Amino acid sequence: MRLTIAGPIIALMLGSVAAFAETVTVEAVPITEWKAVYGRIEARDRIPARARLGGTLVSLKVAEGDLVAQGDVLAEVVDEKLGFRLSALDAQAGALGSQLVNAETELKRGEELLAQGVTTAQRLDALRTQVDVVKGQLAAVAAERQVVEQQAAEGVVLAPVAGRVLDVPVAQGAVVMPGEPVAQLGGGGIFLRLAVPERHAAELNEGDAIEIEGAAGAVAGRLVKVYPLIENGRVVADVEVADLSDRFVDARVLVRLPVGEREALLVPETALVTRGGLDFVGIEGAGLRTVVPGARVVVDGAAMVEVLTGLKAGDAVLAVAPEAGEVGHE
Incomplete structure (x- = not known):
């Protein structure tokens, strides 16, 4: 059995509803055009x-x-060769240490002989030089040993x-x-790196809001860097997201980028009513009108629906659609 309500009755019922319902004047408003791309979770420093x-x-x-x-x-x-070099240097230092002891002994003997007038000052200077040479050789071996120790470290x-x-x-x-x-x-923090087709390069601005599709729903991000070099027809950009997990680096994430604006006719989501597979909105004083809805958007925290056809700017739409029992159609 089909319930049929004549047009005047529909208008009358809608008029009574409109008397108590709030109306919204439809106007063309700018909305953001989004581009869906994939971003990769990357470490800032690798x-x-x-x-x-x-x-x-x-x-x-x-x-x-x-x-x-x-x-x-x-x-x-x-x-292992460094260990052998250290052993060789230790042996060389030991030999030089013995030479130093002998040279210092000869120097002391030479000083005693010079005091007795048995030897010459020239001979004593040669003994002093020999002691200085051996000390220099010991210092060189010690420095070389430090170099080898540093190499091992x-x-x-x-x-x-x-x-x-x-x-x-x-x-x-x-x-x-x-x-x-x-x-x-991978250090320095985690961020999203995007590769966007170059035709959208002009619409990308640092500071733009970005939407990231995650397992728990959409997450807000911010475009922090747009690189000037275009590679393989794509612009590289970085997105900063709070509390981004670094469990999987190089994981791909769906990202929505703002690439422009266009004007659209929006009505509250509550203004739509679906009956018999068709979508309607209530027009103040004009009854139901068939519309073709588009994407759903959020404007200032309110859920809105874009209307592709069926409305024009200036129409007064009921903010709350009539209940199913209030209005019928054939």
Whole structure:
């Protein structure tokens, strides 16, 4: 059985509803045009922790995903040749020490002989020079030993920044060369990096609000950097998001960018009523009118719906649609 209500009755009922319902005058308002792109969660600084010494990796203290502080020991590299060099320098220092003792003894004897008038001052000067030479050789050996000790100390690989370990490309027991990365660290904070088609470059401005689609819903962000270099037809931009998780670096996230504005006719979401698969709004003094709704937007905290067809600027729309029992249609 179909319920049919004549047009005058519909108008009469809507008129009684309109007497108690608030009306909204439809006007063309500017709305933001959004572009959906994918962004990547990246660390602000990606710095490799490199080995300063070539040798064997005898200790590896970190794995992918570990959190480290700046200066933490990540690994240790040992060059066995440095131990042999230290032993050789110690032996050389011992021999020079013996020579120094002998030279100082000769110098003391020469001073006694000069006091007795047995030797010459020239001979005494030669003995003093010999003592100074041996002392200089000992100092050189000590300095060289410090250099070798410093080289051995550089076998300890330290974390250059605080952050998360992203990659460990080596294994314990491997042979590494000077400058070879032992671990890749991500630090300096986490942000979103976007690659936007260059046709939208002119619409991107630092400070623009960005919407990020997350598991818990949309999250607000801010465009903090637009890079001037266009690569492969795309503009690179950075987005700052509060409390962005760094659990997965390089993860892709759906982002909506403001790329322009256009005018649209908006009505409150409560003004729409759907019956028989069609969408209607109530017009003050004119009954129901069929419309084609578009996207839903939020304006100043109010849920609004864009109307593509069926309304024009200046129409007075009922802010709350009539109930299903108030109005019928054939």
